[in-house]
Amino acid sequence: MIGARNVKPSTDGKRKTRNDMILAAVLLLVAAASFLLWHFSRAEGESVTVKVGGTETAVYPLSEDREVEIIGGEDNEYRNVVVIRDGKVSVSEANCPDGICVKTRSASRAGESIVCLPHKLVIEVTGEKSEPGLDMTA
Amino acid sequence: MKKVFSVLLALCLLLVPLSGCKQAGEKYNAYYFEYFDTVSIVTGYAESKEAFDAVCAEIEAELKEYHRLYTIYNGFEGVNNLKTVNAVTDGAHSEVQVDRKVIDLLLFAKEMYRETDGLVNVAMGSVLKLWHVYRNEGIDDPAAAQLPPMEKLKDAAKHTDIDKVIIDEENGTVFLADPKMSLDVGAIAKGYAVEQIARHLEEKGITGYLLNVGGNVRAVGTFGEKPWNVGIENPDKENEDVPHIEFLHLTNEAVITSGVYQRYYYVDGEKYHHIIDPETLMPGSNFMSVSVLAEDSGVGDAFSTALFLMNYEDGLKLIEETENVEAMWVMPDGEQRYSSGFKAYTYVP
Ligand SMILES: [Zn+2]
Numbered sequence: 001m002i003g004a005r006n007v008k009p010s011t012d013g014k015r016k017t018r019n020d021m022i023l024a025a026v027l028l029l030v031a032a033a034s035f036l037l038w039h040f041s042r043a044e045g046e047s048v049t050v051k052v053g054g055t056e057t058a059v060y061p062l063s064e065d066r067e068v069e070i071i072g073g074e075d076n077e078y079r080n081v082v083v084i085r086d087g088k089v090s091v092s093e094a095n096c097p098d099g100i101c102v103k104t105r106s107a108s109r110a111g112e113s114i115v116c117l118p119h120k121l122v123i124e125v126t127g128e129k130s131e132p133g134l135d136m137t138a
Numbered sequence: 139m140k141k142v143f144s145v146l147l148a149l150c151l152l153l154v155p156l157s158g159c160k161q162a163g164e165k166y167n168a169y170y171f172e173y174f175d176t177v178s179i180v181t182g183y184a185e186s187k188e189a190f191d192a193v194c195a196e197i198e199a200e201l202k203e204y205h206r207l208y209t210i211y212n213g214f215e216g217v218n219n220l221k222t223v224n225a226v227t228d229g230a231h232s233e234v235q236v237d238r239k240v241i242d243l244l245l246f247a248k249e250m251y252r253e254t255d256g257l258v259n260v261a262m263g264s265v266l267k268l269w270h271v272y273r274n275e276g277i278d279d280p281a282a283a284q285l286p287p288m289e290k291l292k293d294a295a296k297h298t299d300i301d302k303v304i305i306d307e308e309n310g311t312v313f314l315a316d317p318k319m320s321l322d323v324g325a326i327a328k329g330y331a332v333e334q335i336a337r338h339l340e341e342k343g344i345t346g347y348l349l350n351v352g353g354n355v356r357a358v359g360t361f362g363e364k365p366w367n368v369g370i371e372n373p374d375k376e377n378e379d380v381p382h383i384e385f386l387h388l389t390n391e392a393v394i395t396s397g398v399y400q401r402y403y404y405v406d407g408e409k410y411h412h413i414i415d416p417e418t419l420m421p422g423s424n425f426m427s428v429s430v431l432a433e434d435s436g437v438g439d440a441f442s443t444a445l446f447l448m449n450y451e452d453g454l455k456l457i458e459e460t461e462n463v464e465a466m467w468v469m470p471d472g473e474q475r476y477s478s479g480f481k482a483y484t485y486v487p
Binding site: 097133134137 | 165171179278355366367368370375377382385386393395487
């Protein structure tokens with residue numbers, strides 16, 4: 001890809017016109033900007049995705065501490081409290097019958113998730129797609 | 139000409155940052171909560187969300203069908219499932235006309251019974267039902283939690299003869315020849331169903347999917363060259379710092395873990411999990427967990443239960459004698475032991 005730039009030098013020997021110079025400068029800027037954008041979007045790291053009944057309802061950065069109460073169910077009878085702290089997410093409280101989501105260890109790496117089966121709730125850590133991360137736990 | 143050259147140059151420059159992502163497709167996840175009393179996760183690489191959703195619709199339809207046929211807890215109108223087979227009227231079971239998928243599961247179950255020397259026995263419903271009832275009561279009211287009385291367990295164990303599961307392949311019927319016996323396919327049904335769904339996808343040429351039904355993980359091809367990264371859960375749930383104790387690269391294999399941490403309750407401060415030894419009628423206590431890597435997810439599911447109930451030496455012998463299965467044992471002190479071919483699949487993240 002990089003090499004392609006040198007394949008076709010200006011063979012006619014003339015100097016580049018002013019417009020071409022401007023065009024090249026603009027394109028370089030665009031390329032630099034897109035690189036920076038890519039770079040910083042990567043550096044932003046993992047986020048926490050909340051899904052209720054399979055539908056994504058919220059996304060939070062894993063790097064910002066917060067506590068969120070998630071209410072679900074037909075009559076708002078389902079309650080889970082999700083805590084993001086020190087780059088880890090966990091469920092601190094829930095009124096589900098099995099309490100498995102509260103017992104599940106906190107998640108911090110892309111691909112890790114916490115599930116509350118009775119409430120059809122999934123808390124997922126997601127990362128950049130170019131990062132290997134983890135696809136599943138068995 | 140120069141303009142064309144400049145535009146080409148620009149395109150190249152623009153593509154440089156994008157080349158950081160080696161793969162053209164995107165990764166998607168879907169979750170299902172309605173089947174096999176557990177959570178099912180489909181992870182896949184697809185060109186678009188629409189393409190992923192189309193494959194998921196197919197997977198879900200299959201999951202739903204297997205669930206409806208294999209459940210012992212729910213009845214469905216117009217469906218003869220394992221609940222129908224277990225039903226007793228006028229003091230006896232009836233010969234029940236069932237879907238071919240039920241026949242195939244039960245034939246597979248008998249094969250696994252033989253392969254595991256009876257450690258995986260789907261005719262143990264009477265015993266497992268007792269544990270199920272006492273466990274649920276113990277979870278609902280921990281202060282009053284009790285063990286099923288050994289007398290009751292021993293009584294139930296008299297009605298677990300798998301040879302009394304009469305399968306008539308030609309007529310497509312199943313009959314339980316002991317009125318007090320019942321089927322519980324919990325140790326194999328999820329793994330078996332996942333395997334059938336995976337093969338269905340393979341036949342259709344669908345690749346790049348990872349299926350997980352309650353911890354029965356099966357890879358259906360990769361997306362490009364990159365294998366799937368699958369972590370094995372640390373059975374020591376108290377250890378917050380080490381969530382995974384091993385990492386596997388999968389392309390077309392299945393991995394299943396049986397562990398003390400998956401389904402349990404406490405009686406007088408003691409933990410009692412759900413994997414019941416047909417000999418002692420009590421939960422097995424040799425390991426914290428056993429993970430089985432297998433070509434066939436159904437075999438993997440059955441073997442993970444069987445190995446969990448065997449001692450390490452016998453289990454290792456069984457694995458080394460059987461083709462296309464590997465295992466990792468986590469001993470009570472946390473030590474990890476491996477069969478000879480397991481490490482070929484592991485990686486260090
Ligand atoms: Zn929960």
